Amino acid sequence: MKILQLLENAPYSETQRAWLGGFFSGMRSQLKQNAGAANATVAQTIHILYGSQTGNAESVANDAATAAKAHGLKPVVTSMDAIDSDALVAMDTLLIVTSTYGEGEMPDNAQMLWEAVSAESMPTLPNLKFSVLALGDTGYDLFCKAGIDWDNRLAELGATRIYDRVDCDVAFEAPAESWISSVIPQLGSKDAASMVVDIESAAPKSQYSRKNPFPAKLVVNRLLTAADSSKETRHYEISIAGSELSYEAGDALSIVPTNCPELVAAIIKAIGCTGDEIEPVNGESMSLTDALRTHFEIKLPSKELVQEIATRSGNQELNGLLSTGDKEALSNYLWGRDTLDLLLQNPLCEFAAAEFIALLKPLQHRAYSISSSGKMHTDTVHLTVASVRYDSFDRQHKGVCSTFLADLVDAQIEVRCFFTPNKVFRVPDDNNLPMIMVGPGTGVAPFRAFLQERQYRKATGKNWLFFGDRNAATDFIYRDELEAMQADGVLTRLDLAFSRDQAEKIYVQDKMREHGAELFAWLEQGGYFFVCGDAYYMAKDVDKALLDVIAEHGKLTEAQAVDYVNQLKKHKRYVRDVY
Ligand SMILES: Cc1cc2nc3c(=O)[nH]c(=O)nc-3n(C[C@H](O)[C@H](O)[C@H](O)COP(=O)(O)OP(=O)(O)OC[C@H]3O[C@@H](n4cnc5c(N)ncnc54)[C@H](O)[C@@H]3O)c2cc1C
Ligand SMILES: NC(=O)c1ccc[n+]([C@@H]2O[C@H](COP(=O)([O-])OP(=O)(O)OC[C@H]3O[C@@H](n4cnc5c(N)ncnc54)[C@H](OP(=O)(O)O)[C@@H]3O)[C@@H](O)[C@H]2O)c1
Ligand SMILES: Cc1cc2nc3c(=O)[nH]c(=O)nc-3n(C[C@H](O)[C@H](O)[C@H](O)COP(=O)(O)O)c2cc1C
Missing domain, CATH: 1.10.287 (Helix Hairpins)
Structure with missing residues (x-):
């Protein structure tokens, strides 16, 4: 229409x-x-539930809905945190698309529903037909664990699996498309409804997307940390002018990097090739050099490559670790060793170009939390990125994407990028409600965007930032901006935790505990609690501190405090962007 x-x-x-x-x-x-x-045929409703941290599963769920509409079905796409187990019991056809996070855990938005569904009190689901698509990364020990758990649990509850679960590695697009095109036709047949739906659906505003990244220009590349800091954190501004793309504070920008040319050359030499070998890659013929530059992950070795190097070299230590199946010992062995280290330490490992390529994983984009407000900066996207550089085995090692950006000297080189929206990580619609933001290190990125957004909206709600890093003198990034925002009244409170300025480490969660009474008061006033940064240590410790603060200052038992936190999560007042 x-x-x-x-x-x-x-x-x-x-x-x-x-x-x-x-x-x-x-x-x-x-x-x-x-x-x-x-209306006359009443299109059959199918539910598509997604569990997603950074939008991949959500985008696949939407693709599944588009395919379902085209088959005359009525798809209802829902985030897992938008329903409870009663709603699940009432469904009769369900597609689940979920990623896995942490160490084999559910993504944040799936946790509460999963707890309810895995409880003993969960009713059986004899009338439910379902299929699961699991997104994951074979680099993690518990590959696709969340999807596997859903698949097993629904079957255990008596639901009927109408199509076998598909587990997708990082290159999820092709297997996801194949799952969609196999499962949807089993749910209904094409009818006239699809014609109406197709005309109703709006054409995308921009031709650029995850499938067709925008070739942007990097217009600002500025060091944020001091020259004598123990780390290197940079501020980038990427121009999206002419792309017709837009973004919201809270979204991430994904960058498609290319590999370092020196690393490519060193690997080619180590495997005994010249680089001129022509190989087919994704239906295109290209030289080994070009293939390794643009198409394959060459820093972190795949499990298949590690196994092959062990077999060919006969390296006893590596073979021993692989045969015992001790994942922790293997991961300790591999920590600090990249593909080139493995090749150099096992010099008998020569490969033909095609053999080598077959053992590599596709080169993946890297996501970065956007540090600007899309309303204030319509033509640029700002990022705050810590460059990964470390020495091990007598070489300097560089993170693929962070140093692709850091070392980009030619402003004409394209930075291919696409947006990864994060619909729950948002400044509250109500401009009067308080925001509490916990973002040490690069975790401060989205909160710079949130504060800009509040400034733009002239929002009157209070804003509290907990920031921290190693040393105040060298790592207090965006200090001028944050202090100016404090002076302007946009940033109501700023609490700082510089971990290495004293003998005992001080972290953001220590500051939360120190000011627990006020923190709890802000929550009681309807405050939102946001966390961004390291998923493995920081976010877990902050979660624990939040629970403790709520129990102590709300005078609640542990169980009541857990309930309080669950209510915050349910109402999207406790949301995280952690990695
Ligand atoms: C949603 C999301 C948002 C993100 N936002 C940001 C952000 O705002 N800013 C930001 O900086 N990052 C952010 N990240 C992380 C970012 O995506 C990349 O993971 C990060 O930049 C590293 O990528 P890389 O390609 O440079 O390094 P990679 O090539 O991926 O190398 C990283 C790997 O190197 C190894 N390694 C690293 N340090 C050492 C060491 N000292 N010793 C031995 N081995 C080591 C580890 O195996 C590590 O996994 C975000 C991630 C996600 C998922
Ligand atoms: N999963 C991932 O791949 C992942 C996650 C996070 C960061 N990174 C990468 O690591 C690099 C640097 O990251 P960054 O600048 O964000 O952070 P960072 O340098 O790792 O840490 C920032 C601050 O957080 C402190 N910290 C350490 N452990 C903590 C804990 N348990 N609780 C609270 N605070 C804690 C650090 O203190 P100390 O160092 O003094 O202990 C430091 O003061 C980036 O490349 C980033 O992408 C990767
Ligand atoms: C911090 C972090 C932890 C992850 N943990 C796992 C894991 O334990 N198992 C797994 O298979 N994949 C893991 N992944 C990979 C994600 O599941 C995968 O990237 C997925 O495509 C993300 O989809 P989403 O954007 O919908 O959340 C992890 C990714 C990140 C960034």
Whole structure:
């Protein structure tokens, strides 16, 4: 209908209008008939639930919905935190798309529903038909664990699996498409409803997306940490002018990097190739050098490559670790060793170009939390990135993407990027509600964006930032901006934890505990609690501190405090962007 309205409102001459009049009225009545047909047949509802931390599963869920509509079904796409177990019991056809986070854990938005569904009190689901698509990364020990858990639990509850679970590695697009095209036709058949839906759906504003990244220009690359800091954190501004793309504070920008040319050359030499070997990659013929530059992960070795190096070299230590299946010992052995180290330490490992490529994983984009407000900066996206550089085995090692950006000297080189929206990590709609933000290190990134957003909206709600890093003198990034925001009154409170400025470490969670009474008071006033940064240590410790603060200052038992936190999560007042 929207397309018809646009056409009708276009500036046609009277003669054109007279001719088009007949066309529009014919088209409208056809659409009404189709809509009538759709109502008459009552399209079957299918539920698509997603568990997603950074948007991949959500985007697959939406793709599944598009395919379902095209088959005359009525898809309802829902985030797992938007429903409770009673709603699940009432469903009869369910597709689940979920990623795995932490160490084999559910993504944040799936945790509460999962707890309810895995409880002993969960009713059986004999009438439910389901299929699961699991997203994960074979680099993690518990590959696709969340999807596997859902699949097993639904079957255990008596639901009928209509199509076998598909587990996707980082290159999830092709297997996800194949799952969608296999499972959807089993749920219903094409009918007239799809025609109406297709016309109703708006065309995307921009031609650029995850599938077609925008070739952007890096316009600012500035060191934020002091030259004598023990770390290197940089501020980037990436131009999106001309892309017709837009973003919200809280979203992430994903960058598609290319590998360091020196590393590519060193690996080619180590495997005994020249780099000129021509190989087919994704249906295209290209030199080994180009393939390793742009298509494959060459820093972190795949499990298959580690195994092959062990077999070919006969390295006893490595073979021993692989055969015992002691994952922790293997991961300790691999820590600090990249693909080149493994090749150099096992010099008998020569490979033909095709053999080597077959053992590599595709080069993946890296996500970065955006540190600007899309309302204040419509043409640029700001990022705050710590460059990964470390020495081990007598070489300097560089993180693929963070140093691709840091070392980009030629401003003409394209930075291919796409947005990864995070619909729950948002400044509250209500401008009067307080925000508490915990973001040590690069975790401060989205909170710079949130504060800009509040400034732009002239929001009156109070804002409290807990920031920390190693040393105040060298690592107090965005200090001028934050202090200016404090002076302006946008940043109501700033609590700082510089961990290495004294003998005993002080972390953001220590500051939370120190000011627990006030923190609890802000929560009681309807405050939102946001966390960004390290997932493995910081976010877990902050979670524990939040629980302790709530129990102590709310005078609650542990169970009541857990309930309080669950209510915050349920109402999206406790949300995290952790990595
Ligand atoms: C949603 C999301 C948002 C993010 N936002 C940000 C952000 O705002 N800012 C930011 O800086 N990052 C952010 N990240 C992390 C970012 O995506 C990358 O993971 C990070 O930049 C490292 O990527 P890289 O390609 O440079 O390093 P990689 O090439 O991926 O190398 C990293 C690997 O190197 C190894 N390694 C690292 N340090 C050492 C060491 N000292 N010794 C031995 N081995 C080591 C580890 O195996 C590590 O996994 C975010 C991640 C996600 C998922
Ligand atoms: N999963 C991941 O891949 C992942 C996660 C986080 C960061 N990183 C990468 O690591 C690099 C640096 O990250 P960054 O600048 O964000 O942070 P960072 O340098 O690791 O840490 C920032 C601050 O947090 C402190 N910290 C350490 N452990 C903590 C804990 N348990 N609770 C609270 N605070 C704690 C640090 O103190 P001390 O160092 O003095 O102990 C430091 O003061 C980046 O490349 C980033 O991408 C990767
Ligand atoms: C911090 C972190 C932890 C992860 N842990 C796991 C894991 O334990 N097992 C796994 O298979 N994948 C793991 N992954 C990979 C994600 O599941 C995968 O990237 C997925 O595509 C993300 O989808 P999402 O954007 O919908 O959350 C992890 C990713 C990150 C960034």
